[in-house]
Amino acid sequence: MARWENERRTSEQVREIKRQAVLKEASRAFGRKGYHNTSLDDVARSLNISKGTLYNYVRDKQEILFECHKEALDIGDAAMEYASRAETGAEQLRLAIRFYLERIVENLGACAALLEVDALRPDDRDAAVERRRGFEQSISAMVERGIADGSLKSGLDPMLVVRTVMGAINWIPRWYDPDRHQSPTELSVEMSGMLLDGLTAA
Known part of the structure; x- marks a missing residue:
């Protein structure tokens, strides 16, 4: 407590x-x-x-939900910054997903909130969707960079990659139990490998 x-x-x-x-x-x-x-x-x-x-500290559940959204999006921004040091698109993508995964699993509330965007107030929903779109575009740009530099397979659909990766991450709160599964760090390494090994060029 x-x-x-x-x-x-x-x-x-x-x-x-x-x-x-x-x-x-x-x-x-x-x-x-x-x-x-x-x-x-x-x-x-x-x-x-x-x-x-x-009620002295929050107006209602929707305010809390929006704060959880902002926390998840802040994690996304930090993941982009962390991954920017890598040289290839594939390595940027791997670092970004691993960073994001680990910290989202450490805060399942922020992750769970991402599935509840329709429960937000209209103005808050618009703000959250706009920021999420920017995050997804950053991931898509990493995929495009990886295709261009040869570190990712040619012919990949960048937005399909984004949706596949984010779909897998957003579903984690539905099944992850910290008492039964790997630690956040171990899970981030294993899942990022599963998600990315099929994308990288030989």
Whole structure:
């Protein structure tokens, strides 16, 4: 359970710490039970606070869902930055997917949120879809670069690669159990190999 006691900080800092605790606990609950099966009552109970207190930090479940989306998209941006150091398109793609996979598995709530884009408010949905489109275009560009430099097979459809990879990743919350399966690092290595070995040129 997240620590809830006040420390020697300003009231605004204390409020932000508590808000982050709410978001983190809600994200975990989304990962365990799914967005639609998780209530704010569940989140409040896990933090040992009242539902009324919870509303001091978040407006509703949709706000939490949008924050989870933003976290997943931030991970995507970090994956692109991390992979940019590689020389070939294939290696960029491998590094990006491995980085993204590992951190998404560490935060299943952020991953689970990606399947619930239609539950967002219209403005939030538009913002999330636009950012996700940019992430997918970056992956597609890596595929195109790999085809051009010969590190990936010729004739690949970049957007089909994107949809295949992201479909596999987005489904992880439906089956992944940290008590039964590999660690996030081990899973990221194994899955990235399965997804990419069939794409690389001989």
